[in-house]
Amino acid sequence: MRDGTGAGSGAEEPAPLLELSGVRAAYGPIEVLHGVDLRVGPGKVVALLGPNGGGKSTTMKVCAGLLPVTGGELRFAGRRVNGVSAEDAARLGVCSIPEGRGIFPNLTVRENLWVATGTGARLRDVEEAAYSRFPILAERRDQLAGSLSGGQQQMLALSRALGTNPAVLLLDELSMGLAPMIVTQMYDTVAQLVAEGLSVLVAEQFARAVLPIADTAALMLNGRVVSAGAPAEIEDQLSSSYLGG
C-alpha cells in the first residue's frame, strides 16, 4: 500500500487529482474544518473515516464546491480552484453523491438520469450504463424515484457516476441505512469503476465496508485529518479513538 495522503510523498508521483492543503471551512461564523490536508491520487481510493461530527461531510461539500474554502487551498489536478462553484466542479469531472439519497424523489428514474447528464454526457449512454449495471432500474424506469426502496434509490444515485465519466467520485456514507448485501454490491460497483481508472474519496462510518477497496485511509477528528496511512493501521486507531474519544 502506498501513502496517498498527507504531505511528504515522493516527487515522482503524478499530481493528485484532488488535493486539500490546510483547508478551512465554516458554516456562518462557526469554523468546522481547521486545516484539512488530504490527497487523492489518480486511480486511488481514499477512505475518510471518523466519528460523528468529525467533519467528513463538510470536507466532501468543500470538495464538491458547495461550501467555500475560507483558508488553505483546494486543488483539482494540481490547479488551485478555491471558490469553484459546484456546477463548475461537476463539469470539471467531480461527481459527488451526497449523504442521504442523492436523487430527485419527484422525478422518474429516467428523468433522474436525464438530469444527471448536466455535465455533458448523453442520456442514452447514462441510461445504458445504469440499466446494465442495475437491471432493476430498467424495470422501474418510469416510476417516481421517491417510491423506490432505499437500496434502489442509492443505486440510482450511484448511477450518476456510471455514465457520466467523471474523474473523481466523492461518496458520502454510501452505506447509510442499507442492508450489508446491498452495501457490498455498491462497493463492487465502485471497485469496478476504480479498475477503469476512476479516483474515489469516500466518507464512511462503517469502516468494514470500505476498507477492502481502499488504498489509503484518513482519520478525521474535530475538523482535522489526524492521521493517514494504510487502512488496517487506521482502523486500529479508529477503534481506539472511538473508545477513547
Add this chain to the structure above:
Amino acid sequence: MTTFLTFTILGLVLGAVYAIAASGLVLTYNTSGIFNFAHGAQAMLGTFLYWQLTYGWGLPMWLSLIIVVGVVGPAMGAALHALIMKGLRDTADVTKIVVTVAILLGMLFLSQWIWHPEDARIMEMFFGAGAKVEFSGVVIRYHEIICLLAAAAIAVGLRVLFTRSRVGVVMRGAVDDPDLLRRCGHNPDRIAMLSWALGSTLAVLAGVLITPVGGGALEANALTLLVIDAFAAAMFGRLRSIPRTFAGAMVLGLAATYVAAYFPTDWTWAGNLRVSLPMIILFVVLIVLPQDRLRGAAIRTRERYRAPTVRKAVTSGAALVAGVFLLALLMDDTSITTFGLGMTFAIIALSLTVLTGYAGELNLAPLSFGAVATIVAFHFGITGTGLAARLTPWGVLLAVLVTAVVGGLVALPALRLRGLYLALATMAFGVFLSNMVLRDTTEHTLFGVTFSLFPNGTLIVPPLQVGPLDLRDGRTLLMTATVLFALIAIGLVALRNSGYGRRLAAMKDSPAASAMLGQNLVKLKFGVFMLSAAIAGLGGVLMASAGGSVAGDNFHIMASLSLVMLTVVGGIGYVSGALFGGLMSGVGFTIIIGTFNDLAAATPPMETIFKSLGHLAMVATALIGMGVGKNPSGMVHDLFESYRALRNARPVLIGGAAAQAVLYVLALTGVIGNWWFAVLTACLVMMLPVFGRMLAPTAVRETPLELVGVDEPYTPELRDRLDRELGLAPALGGDRHAVA
C-alpha cells in the same frame, strides 16, 4: 340551444384565460416552492402597460403586444427572481407568503400612483368586438378564438417542456434539491430565473386577454383579484399537474358563466355568488384534496424567536399603558381617535401572534373574523337609539363567542391543511365573506324573517358601555384598547410559557413528531383557532365602534393582507410585533398619506412633489414587506437583540431614557411639535444601540453564544453566562458581577 352553446363558449374562453394564468402560477410554484400571490398583480401591471402603449401612446397593437408580453413580462419575472425570490430559500411558509403579498401590494400602489384609479380606461378586443364568425347562430369573436388557441398552445407547450425537454425536467427537480442540481452540473439560479420569466409572461398574457372578455374596463384591484381566481384552478392540479389545472380552469369558467346565465334574476345574491364562486370552489377543493402527509423531519428555517418571560411582559405592558397615556396628553382629539383605532387593529394583530407566531398556522383574513363579530354585535348587541345608542358588553361577548365558533369552523380544513394550503383556505374564506356577506345589503326573507346581513352597506356601530366606562370619549377608548391589548398580550405570553404553549410550539416545528408524542393535534388546532378568532373578533368590534361606522371595504382582503404583512414585518412571533403591525396598518397609511396631503395643501408649488412622496411612502411600505425575506424574524426581533447587547451598558440606557424625557417635556410644553417629537423619538430608539456600541464598546460587545470560550479563556463568568442562556440553574459560588 344556441344560448346554451353561446354561454358554453363564453365559459370556455373564461376558463382558457384562467388556465393561462394558473399555469404560470403552477410553473413558478414547482420550480421555486414559492406560491406567488403577486401573480395577479403582475398581470395587472402588464395590462396597464399594454393599455398605456396602445391607447395612451397609440403604438400599433402588435408592437405593444411584443413589448409587453415578449419583453416586459419576462424581464419582470427575471427581476423578481434576482432581487427577491432568490433570497427566500430556507424561510418559513409565512415569510414566503408575506413577501409575495408585499409585492402584490407594492405593485398595486405603484399602479395607482402611475395610473390614477378614478380615470376610466377601456380596452377593446383584438380585431375589435365586431370581428366574429358565426356557426349556426352561435357567434364567436376573433378575440375569443385567440384566447382558446393561446390556452391550447400553452397547454401543449408546457406539457412538452416539462416531460420532453431536459430543461423542463431540471425545472421540476429544482424545488426538491437545488444543491443536487448543482452537483449534476446545472445552475439552479438560471433555471429558476427562466421559470419566473415564463410564469410572469403567462400572467401578463392572461391579463391582456381577460380584460376585454370581462367587459374591457381596466381596474387595478379587480384585475389583481381576478387572477387570484386562478388559484382555484391551480389547486385542482394540487399545484403540480398542468393538465388538471387546465381542467379545473374550464370547470371554473363554465360554472361562473352558467351561474350568471341561468340563475333567476330575482335571486339578488346570485351576482355575489358568481363573483365568489372561484373562492367557494377553492375552499371545497382544498378540503376534498387528498390529505397532505405530515412532514417527518422538522424543516430548518431562518426564523428565530425568543419567548419573553411573563414578568417581562407585565413590565412591558405597564410601560406601554403608561407610555400611551403620556403620549395621549400630547395629542388633539382627532389624533387620539386615530390612535385608538390603531390600537384596536393591534388587538386584531394579536390574533395572528398566537395563531401564526406560536402555533405556525396561517390566517390571511384576520379582518374577516372581525367582520363576523361586528355583524353579530350590530344585530344583537345594541341598546338605545341615536346618540344614546350603546354596545352592550353582552353583545360584545356574544359576538366574540360566535366568532370563536366560526373560527372553529374555518379550522376544519386546517385540521387537514398546513402552511400554504391553509393560507389559501383562509383567504378564500375572507374573499367569500367580502363578496357574499358584506355585500348582502338588500333585504330578503328566509323562514318568515326579513333581514339583510349588512344593511345599506354600512353598519353604524355605537361605542361600548360597560357600567360607568363609556367609550364614546376618544381618550377613554384609547386607554381601554391599550389596557386590553396589554392584558391580552400578557395572557398570550403566559400561554406561550405554559405547557400548552410549548405544545403549540412543538406542533409548529414538527406536527409529525408531536403527534407521535401523543399530542392531540385536532384539539390543539381547534383550540388555538378559536382563541385566535375570538381575539380578532374582539378587536374587530372595537375597531368598528372606534370608527363609528364600517363599510364592507374596511374588511377587504387587501386590508387583511396588509395587516398580516405588517405584523410579520414587525415580528409575528412577538406581541410587540403585533403592536407594530396593528398600528401601522390601522393608522400608519392614513397618517402617511394625510401628512403628505397636508403638506401638499400647505405648499401649493410643491404639491406634486409631496403627492408623489406620499405614493412613494406607500410603495416603500410594501418594500419593507419584501425585506422580510432578508430578515424573517422581524424588526422587533432585531431591535430586541440590539437592546439585549446594551444590557450591561447602564449609563447608555439611562442617558437614552433621560434624552427621551427631555424630548417629552419639550413636546408637552410646545417647544417642539408632535411631528418632530415622533421623528426624534424614532431616531433615538433606533440610534441608541449604535451609540451604545460607540460609547461603551466593552460592555456592549458580547461574543455569540456558540463562540463563547473558543478564542478566549473559559472563565467562571462565561460558564455562568452559558448556564443563564441555556436556562440552567446558576452554578453556586460563581461571582456573576465580576464582569462589566
